[in-house]
Amino acid sequence: MTVLWPVALLALLVVPAAIAYYVWLERRRRRQAVRFTDLALVRAAAPRRPPWKRHVPFGLLLTAIALLALAAARPQVSAEIPVARSAVIMALDVSGSMCATDVEPNRMAAAQDAVRDFITKQDSSTRIGLVVFSGFAQVAVAPTQDREALLRAVDGLTIGRGTTIGAAILKAVDTIAEIDANVAPTGSGVTPLRPREPGTYAPEIVVLLTDGANTRGISPQEAAEAAAERGVRVYPIGFGTRNPTSMMCTPAQLGANGSDGWFGGFTGGAGGYLVADETTLRQVAETTGGEYFAAGDAGELQNVLDDLPQTVATQREDVEVSAFLVGAAVLALLGAVWAAARWTAFP
Secondary structure (H helix, E strand, O other): OEEOOHHHHHHHHHHHHHHHHHHHHHHHHHHHHOOOOOHHHHHHHOOOOOHHHHHHHHHHHHHHHHHHHHHHOOEEEEEEEEHHHOEEEEEEEOEHHHHEOOOOOOHHHHHHHHHHHHHHHOOOOOEEEEEEEOOOEEEEEEEEOOHHHHHHHHHOOOOEOOOOHHHHHHHHHHHHHOOOOOOOOOOOOOOOOOOOOOOOOOOOEEEEEEOOOOOOOOOHHHHHHHHHHOOOEEEEEEEOOOOOOEEEEOHHHHOOOOOOOOEEEEOOOOHHHHOOOHHHHHHHHHHHOOOOEEEOOHHHHHHHHHHHHHHOOEEEEEEEOHHHHHHHHHHHHHHHHHHHHHHHHOO
16 A cells, blocks of 8 residues: 555544543543542442443544544555456557558458457447557547447548557557546656556556558657556557568548549568568567567457457556545544444433
8 A cells, every 4th residue: 555645644643642641531530430438329320331332432533533644645555447447549550551461351451340349349338549540640539438439430441651650659648648637648848747656557558550660750669668657558469461462452441432442552672661560569568568469360360359358357556545534434433423422421
């Protein structure tokens, strides 16, 4: 357990001080009692109840004071939080290389199918957000429980030029910052509100699916460091084979209007950016506390997404328990009032 305001714990000193005063009053009362010579008369006048009941109201009052002092210190406990109580941000690569046909019918179509299936299988309380990136990154759908809106966005994905993996990570972190006050945005000059302890993470995660390498903008490693400072885990998925050949896109994937058909050509000598940069993606996962997955075909991608909820079924998070302590203090205080009225006022 950790506390955010440890100075508030000084209020606990009231407890031993009150106990010492209470003991002093008890001894004083006993000294006064021995002044009576007729002990039988004293016993007859005393209330007929067990002696310990007389101390219960004071004990409950001290308990309430101690609980309130602890609550004021804002204690936190580390707990496993189900992913279903948080959000998953899907960051999808829509660069031109996603038209490669080494995964049938092409990478984009296979990724769309797998992501659709992932969305429909998630718990209804899980919020899912969609970030898409090519030459720049943008939020296609803010974190939501509206599955229809997500599926429409996935169906409408179109191809762009360039691959900005680093920018996609930052955009995903900023999307999380919109719904989690404990995650600071990554804007210029903005630092985390409170540095996270090693091994503690935000309940939200980022699933990054890409088939290539970063071509512009901030490097993935720099972006991963910013995510790690904020406790955001990134789970990269490297999609596609090591030997892409032809490039074929549908008019819908190209954002074209018109007749059905396929447009494409061959990769030529540009193969370097058509293969997932596994080394960098592994570094991103290691830096942020996530895990890297490789998916060479549609079936493997589907298996990765199906297994992901089990991989990150729960996440450790610091949970403040002040409210519970205040509630317990109120109950103790009410108990003290009841006990005082029952066992003191009415012998």
